[in-house]
């Protein structure tokens with residue numbers, strides 16, 4: 001091809017556009033050309049890395065001669081052909097380092113020469129009409145990773161290389177490159193033939209002596225070479241189908257290559273592949289044509305794999321984009337169509353319309369300041385961009401504002417008789433509590449409104465505080481909302497977050513109003529005594545603002561940012577321990593104490609309330625089960641002795657679940673064994689007689705084997721006297737077909753109670769039948785209700801002046817002080833009674849309060865401790881079934897205590913017959929229901945000597961009542 005360029009002498013070698021000089025008819029080229037679908041006329045390779053020029057195997061004419069001649073012919077219009085040295089004559093050349101890839105013969109490459117000396121030398125040599133240089137690939141620095149693309153910094157270092165250092169870094173084999181043109185520091189090189197460096201001639205610029213390399217001779221007709229080259233071509237063809245980039249390379253190459261020889265094919269493949277520089281250098285250095293073809297084949301195969309991956313990536317991305325675009329377009333079209341048909345307005349208008357629709361019916365009742373804010377926000381919404389975050393904040397805000405029940409109230413019912421009926425319907429007993437609630441309703445009726453009071457129901461767990469709250473709401477015809485503040489530490493839970501926070505929400509009370517849809521619900525604030533300590537703000541103060549009737553008419557929620565009137569809301573709180581309620585809150589409350597239930601009350605609650613609801617919840621009919629009184633009593637006394645009834649409820653549920661399972665199993669067995677009995681029977685035959693008849697029929701119908709499979713429990717029930725069979729008659733079609741089904745009635749008695757609830761888990765509080773010397777029963781109050789406790793004192797050792805008292809049983813400071821006081825009081829009394837008895841002075845004593853794991857505190861055990869010490873000193877046990885409570889002073893006065901009802905109930909539970917209370921508590925005791933006081937011998941005392949007489953001397957005690 002060079003030959004042709006030279007001979008035509010009219011073509012100028014241009015760095016970007018190379019024109020074909022020869023249309024080769026090589027079969028290989030035709031294959032590639034046809035695949036590329038190319039035409040040389042539009043071949044533009046501007047800016048591409050690879051360019052094609054001619055190269056020779058040694059017999060070519062010199063291309064620069066042609067170029068020069070052409071230039072001359074243009075300028076001088078002369079056709080004189082000078083004799084110029086041929087490429088193979090250049091045995092000493094300037095060495096040009098190539099950083100990124102080697103230059104292959106037949107391709108051209110632009111390089112940037114940063115070294116001014118080298119650039120000048122190249123320029124000079126070009127001007128001297130010897131425009132050749134040797135282009136050699138630079139070796140990587142020994143430690144550099146060839147796979148890592150060198151940064152510009154590294155390039156800079158390479159440009160600094162000079163002389164010997166540069167010489168050592170050059171690969172030995174390179175390419176004789178024609179300097180096609182120089183623009184600034186850009187030099188365009190055209191590869192010609194392979195060279196090998198033999199020695200360095202001069203250092204700056206680096207000049208080297210070179211040998212010109214020739215390919216090893218090969219047989220053109222060798223089948224293996226042919227086959228390999230065909231494989232290279234076919235692979236190239238495959239790549240061409242997918243890669244447009246390659247198509248351009250081929251286009252350029254085919255335009256300028258003459259004969260497609262095997263070595264040239266190998267160079268072509270390697271040069272246009274994306275292989276790394278070392279792999280390319282390997283191909284350049286290979287002089288064996290077959291081996292070179294093989295190396296190239298590897299590279300193009302790899303290229304094909306890459307192009308396949310490239311194609312699949314492109315396809316996947318294209319599919320994704322087009323799918324999304326399609327969906328977007330369709331959505332937009334849908335919107336446009338809907339809008340056109342008047343089915344839907346745009347988002348903003350639709351939203352505004354929705355909010356206006358919501359607020360319109362409430363407009364009359366809605367406070368003007370709220371209306372103003374809503375209107376302002378609606379106007380603002382119109383101006384905001386629908387995708388902005390401000391828009392969604394405003395939308396949510398409007399959603400809340402318009403959803404609240406402004407001015408909506410449920411009609412309050414102040415009918416006291418109805419209220420009484422509802423309260424009795426839901427709860428047994430609690431007479432005093434119900435009375436207080438009825439009083440409250442009566443006041444509401446006279447005033448026309450029930451606001452202004454906060455009721456606080458206090459008592460141990462499971463006594464029905466929450467459910468009473470629900471009943472009050474029902475009685476007053478108010479909506480009910482409950483929220484627990486146990487452990488609540490964040491003020492935002494009550495007062496809401498400011499709207500500026502992401503995910504901001506109004507507080508619980510605003511959520512409540514939205515939820516119930518009226519502005520006068522009954523809000524039950526549960527566990528107010530367990531309010532957490534706030535880390536940001538004080539929840540108690542926030543609750544105060546919410547509950548205080550003086551303040552809550554203008555309650556400000558941080559989210560809503562407009563005042564709301566909560567004065568119509570009725571607040572009911574519940575607490576286990578009133579003392580734990582923050583004082584400012586307690587101050588505003590009307591405390592209604594629910595002390596707990598005695599056995600009798602629990603029996604009624606279990607029978608009339610818990611059993612009924614549980615039976616219904618389990619889907620069991622009343623006739624299918626019988627729980628005897630004895631069973632219930634055993635359940636209450638041995639399993640559920642605590643003050644509340646929640647545990648009792650759980651046990652009843654357990655029993656009923658077991659019964660349900662029994663019935664279902666039984667029913668399945670009967671279904672499987674029962675034969676339908678066809679008989680025409682009048683419905684009035686299905687009386688008591690029929691029960692017996694059909695029962696005997698049924699027994700006949702049951703397969704004896706199957707019958708034997710029934711569970712032991714069922715046998716037990718069946719064999720009991722009270723087991724019955726009931727019949728269900730069913731009519732079907734024209735004939736009266738009677739299906740007889742037996743429904744066993746499950747009996748729960750004291751004897752089989754353990755089958756349902758297991759062994760009793762509760763150990764009696766009473767550990768002594770008759771208290772020994774030094775042991776006295778006291779009465780205590782806990783958050784779980786009342787309980788009995790023993791004070792035990794024993795003698796440890798005796799010795800002159802050894803009179804000390806050792807205390808154990810996790811006693812608090814107050815209780816420890818009480819014990820010291822008791823010790824002193826007992827010593828004084830003994831001195832008065834038995835002056836010569838040196839017991840307290842010389843005895844080391846140990847006082848213990850059992851249930852050592854439970855912390856105890858308070859002064860109310862003072863009288864019990866004194867009695868216990870005196871009992872030990874006098875070696876005289878106290879009266880049987882006696883319990884006492886009362887704080888004792890140093891002078892022996894008995895001061896009042898708390899929790900009289902709880903303590904009385906606990907005493908009854910422990911079968912105490914005689915109780916001693918401080919005189920000051922007489923009023924509390926008198927207020928108790930008669931059934932609580934029933935059968936108890938209660939004494940009220942104000943001086944310890946009265947207790948002494950009651951505990952140790954029967955005769956005198958009769959007088960103190």
Ligand SMILES: Nc1ncnc2c1ncn2[C@@H]1O[C@H](COP(=O)(O)OP(=O)(O)OP(=O)(O)O)[C@@H](O)[C@H]1O
Pocket residue numbers: 426427428429430459460461462463464465466467468574575576605609610645646649
């Ligand atoms: N006097 C009663 N009559 C009928 N059922 C009752 C009575 N007292 C309590 N109950 C029932 O006992 C169960 C437990 O009551 P509730 O949950 O109201 O207890 P609580 O006092 O609120 O307990 P806590 O302090 O643990 O919240 C409820 O199902 C309730 O109906």
